[in-house]
Amino acid sequence: AQKITQTQPGMFVQEKEAVTLDCTYDTSDQSYGLFWYKQPSSGEMIFLIYQGSYDEQNATEGRYSLNFQKARKSANLVISASQLGDSAMYFCAMRGPFTGGGNKLTFGTGTQLKVEL
């Protein structure tokens, strides 16, 4: 069974600083995908970034980057130059292999990020 662990229930960061949100995962599959989603107070789920298990380079999307350490089974999200609008709940999620019913996402419990002036 797949499992996602986010050990930081809450994080604070100063505006314009960088912040790392931790995510570790557990799977016996060789092929899998890792996602990060942002959920602001409005409740919507916003896709941020994706990393495939076979991708050799860390994924980046604008101010978001994913620090993928496969041997340690970690997929931390790094947000650079934090903005007030980054205050939200952040979820790490994993999708299993394409075969064997791997389309469902398994989510972590989330990290509540607050950006301060």
Add this chain to the structure above:
Amino acid sequence: GAGVSQSPRYKVTKRGQDVALRCDPISGHVSLYWYRQALGQGPEFLTYFNYEAQQDKSGLPNDRFSAERPEGSISTLTIQRTEQRDSAMYRCASSLVGGTNYGYTFGSGTRLTVV
């Protein structure tokens, strides 16, 4: 449509009543997923469809929960004989193909409260 549309946005029902939650995915999206999110928790998988075929229903908590997507587009999640523990946000998501690398587009959800 432009996004994933869910209705109703809010539903309050009395314990023991049946409820039907609707999801209208992005036009052309093959895969449709249902998740349930308790307050302060991450979404929990319920079931998913490719076209009209239900591919995985392993997350449905019990036989009071069922889902259908008869024409491969709109889907309905039905909860029979609702209980207070069913209160949660129910989210639908769709993707162009199964397991897309570019994420899944989520709807705004239906907040179900069972009183």
